Amino acid sequence: MTTPSSSSSGAAPELDAVRARLWDAVSEGDEYAAAQVAFNALDDGLAAETVLLDTIAPVQQRIGAEWAANRITVAQEHAATAINDHVMAALALRIAGRRDLGGRSGRSGRTAERRLTIACVSGEWHALPARLLAEVLKLRGWQVDFLGAHVPTPHLIAHLHRTGADAVALSASLADRLPTVHTTINACRSAGVPVLAGGAALGHDGRYAPPLGAVWADDARAAADRLEEGLTRPDPAAVRQPVDDLAHLDDQEYTLITKATVHLVQHTLGALEDHVPAMKTYTERQRQYTAEDVAHIVNFLATTLYVDDDTLFTDFIRWTADILAARDVPPDCLFPALNIIGGQLKDFPRATAVLNRAHEALASHIDSMPPSPEGA
Known part of the structure; x- marks a missing residue:
């Protein structure tokens, strides 16, 4: 299920305070302090479901947002998520203990x-x-x-x-x-x-x-x-x-592109070096990240053809542009990737239409982005 947000935009001050304390503990990597925040909230009268959904869940959302904004690393995101998971387990044990003491099964x-x-x-x-x-x-x-x-x-x-x-x-x-x-x-x-x-x-x-x-x-x-x-x-x-x-699957575009994914990714990576000169100096890790990004583009394109909804792909391309910008990678490097993939799929009318719309959406999205510090 999706990670839920707080149930009310005008959250009670005590919930705001609990969330702030939990965030501090999680971001500092202090598992025991994080568990104590949850225990204290329970002891202060917050319902267990409220602690789960209106404190732990919003903090988890914030972890994802901080990663997307490049303010925390992947390792920090994983560590923070693990702490939240452990806090939920500890909270469940605390609740189970109370029920046993009360003689109720719950x-x-x-x-x-x-x-x-x-x-x-x-x-x-x-x-x-x-x-x-x-x-x-x-x-x-x-x-x-x-x-x-x-x-x-x-x-x-x-x-x-x-x-x-x-x-x-x-x-x-x-x-x-x-x-x-x-x-x-x-x-x-x-x-x-x-x-x-x-x-x-x-x-x-x-x-x-x-x-x-x-x-x-x-x-x-x-x-x-x-x-x-x-x-x-x-x-x-x-x-x-x-x-x-899904009658649109009759055209076989989804099936054919899925089967050709490895070739599409490899050809795109090879051709990108002629369009993005900086790639010639990439480290092995940077090349791996680029390969993963191209694979994601092809996979999301195929899935878009599966559900026959262009917005799935255009939303993904906008999101990818934001992630690249947050990591100081020019988002317009997505244009040659889309063009190279499109050149390989020129005989696929639905895929071509999706890529054309994504190209337009990306151009509009980049125009609306705030300028980088260097260009401000």
């Missing part, structure tokens, strides 16, 4: 017999948002099987058959995982299990969930509420295949 009569599986789709390594949902649902009395990051679809289906789950919640943060999300949703539905899907991959408004066969929720609180309302079990015999629901 399960409500309404949901005590409901069992849910939560998993990140194959290739998805950002597990903290899904973990948040798992902890919220445990608080609400569900029996939750949290499978964590990067769960291969066959393993997930075997688990569903073994446990008899009432529903499954799938998480994906990067939109280039959408074909995998679709495959996983179909497999779950074919097993007779309804699916709730969330995360940034599904779009900020969840636009990609219904066409792929899933119910959507925009954050952990909404997801928990929707699950408590109950999801309709699918008829396995009525589950449709991707080509049935």
Whole structure:
């Protein structure tokens, strides 16, 4: 599921203070201080769900924003995320201890017999948002099987058959995982299990969930509420295949580009050296980063063709331009990459149209960017 934001823009001062203290502890790498912040908030009367969703979750969002702005490193982002994950585990143990002392199981009569599986789709390594949902649902009395990051679809289906789950919640943060999300949703539905899907991959408004066969929720609180309302079990015999629901796949552009990804990336990298002279002096690490960036462009292009929505690719290109600018890399270096990829796909009309729109969107976005300090 997507990492939720605070439930109110005019947050209570005490929540602001708790978030500030948690951020200080997390950014300093002090796991014990971070856990103590959460414990103190619980002791001061904040509901456990509020601590999870209105303090830990916004701090996690801030971690991502700081990384995107190049104010913290990848290593710092990973360390901070790990601390938040440990804080959630410590908080869960503290709550479980209180329930044991109080002689209560913590399960409500309404949901005590409901069992849910939560998993990140194959290739998805950002597990903290899904973990948040798992902890919220445990608080609400569900029996939750949290499978964590990067769960291969066959393993997930075997688990569903073994446990008899009432529903499954799938998480994906990067939109280039959408074909995998679709495959996983179909497999779950074919097993007779309804699916709730969330995360940034599904779009900020969840636009990609219904066409792929899933119910959507925009954050952990909404997801928990929707699950408590109950999801309709699918008829396995009525589950449709991707080509049935996504008729545009008949043109084979998605399939052909996916199969040619390695060649597209290698050719683009080779040709880029003639258009970006600085590449000739790149270190091995810089070349690796450039290769990853080009691979992401090709993967997002293919996924855009899969869902037939140009905005997925143009939004990704704008985001990439912002990331490059934050790292002092001229975002206009994306133009030759788009042109070289386009030259290889000139016989693919849908791909060509997507690349042309992305080119226009990138030009407009760069024009609207604030000038660099050198050019100010």
